[in-house]
Amino acid sequence: MIFDVDFAKQVGDQRRRFQLSVRFQSAARRTVIYGPSGAGKSLTLQALAGLLTPDSGRIVFRDRKLFDGASGIDVPARSRQFGYVFQDYALFPHLTVRQNVTFGLHRGLTNPRMDADLEPVTRWLRALELVDVAGQYPSELSGGQRQRAALGRALVNGPLALLLDEPFAALDPALRDRMRVELDQLLDEIDVPMVMITHDPQDQEWFGEATLYLLDGAIGQLPVGAPRPLSPRLRVV
Numbered sequence: 001m002i003f004d005v006d007f008a009k010q011v012g013d014q015r016r017r018f019q020l021s022v023r024f025q026s027a028a029r030r031t032v033i034y035g036p037s038g039a040g041k042s043l044t045l046q047a048l049a050g051l052l053t054p055d056s057g058r059i060v061f062r063d064r065k066l067f068d069g070a071s072g073i074d075v076p077a078r079s080r081q082f083g084y085v086f087q088d089y090a091l092f093p094h095l096t097v098r099q100n101v102t103f104g105l106h107r108g109l110t111n112p113r114m115d116a117d118l119e120p121v122t123r124w125l126r127a128l129e130l131v132d133v134a135g136q137y138p139s140e141l142s143g144g145q146r147q148r149a150a151l152g153r154a155l156v157n158g159p160l161a162l163l164l165d166e167p168f169a170a171l172d173p174a175l176r177d178r179m180r181v182e183l184d185q186l187l188d189e190i191d192v193p194m195v196m197i198t199h200d201p202q203d204q205e206w207f208g209e210a211t212l213y214l215l216d217g218a219i220g221q222l223p224v225g226a227p228r229p230l231s232p233r234l235r236v237v
Helices: 041-049 097-102 119-127 143-155 173-190 201-207
Strands: 003-012 017-026 030-034 056-061 064-068 082-085 161-165 194-198 210-215 218-220
Touching: 003 041, 017 041, 017 210, 017 218, 030 041, 030 201, 041 082, 041 161, 041 194, 082 143, 097 119, 097 143, 119 143, 143 173, 173 201, 194 201
Parallel strands: 030 194, 030 210, 082 161, 161 194
Antiparallel strands: 003 017, 003 056, 056 064, 210 218
C-alpha cells in the first residue's frame, strides 16, 4: 500500500464550520482526488503534505506513519520528503528561475545565490527545458514555464512522492493539453507516486489511475458519467 489515510479535521469559525473526514487506501502510482470547488481537496492534500494537522486519525505512506493522533506522531512537512506544487505555483517573485529551483534544496534564511550551480538544479533545468530562462524572474515567464519551474523546485530534492494542487488551473485551455502530455511523460520518467487534486474531468480521465471523489469533505462515489470507475488498487474504507 502506498497511501493509507484515515483522518478527520474541523476547520472554520463559529459562523461556518467544515468537517473533513477522509478515508482511503491506494496502491496506485497515480491517485487523483476529484471533486468540485469547496469540497476539501486542497485541505486533504495539505494534510498529506504536513501543512495541515488533522484533529485525529492517521496518515501512512509506505508503512511509515506520518501522522498518528493516538500516538502523537506528526512528522514535519520537510521531513516527509514530498514534492508539493501549489495551484498558483507559489514561485518567489524576487528570485530567478534557478534560485527558485535551488530553493528546493536550500535550508536557512538567506536566498540562494543567483549563480548557484548545483548538479541537481542544473539537471532539472535541462530536463524541464528551463536553461534558457534560468536567469529570468517569474513575471517574465509564460504559464507553462512557471509550471515547469514549480515542478523543478518540487523535484530537485528527490521526493518520495509528488503532490499537485490543480496543476493546470492557471493555464489557458490550449496549453493545458500540452502540459498534460509533458507531465505524463515526466511521471513515467521519474517513477514516483503522485497525488493530484482537480475539479477538471479531463485531468481525472488523463491521470486517474485511481480516483477518489470528494464532496463536502467526505469520499463518495464518482458521479454518473465520470470518465473512469474506482481503480481496484484503491479502497475507500
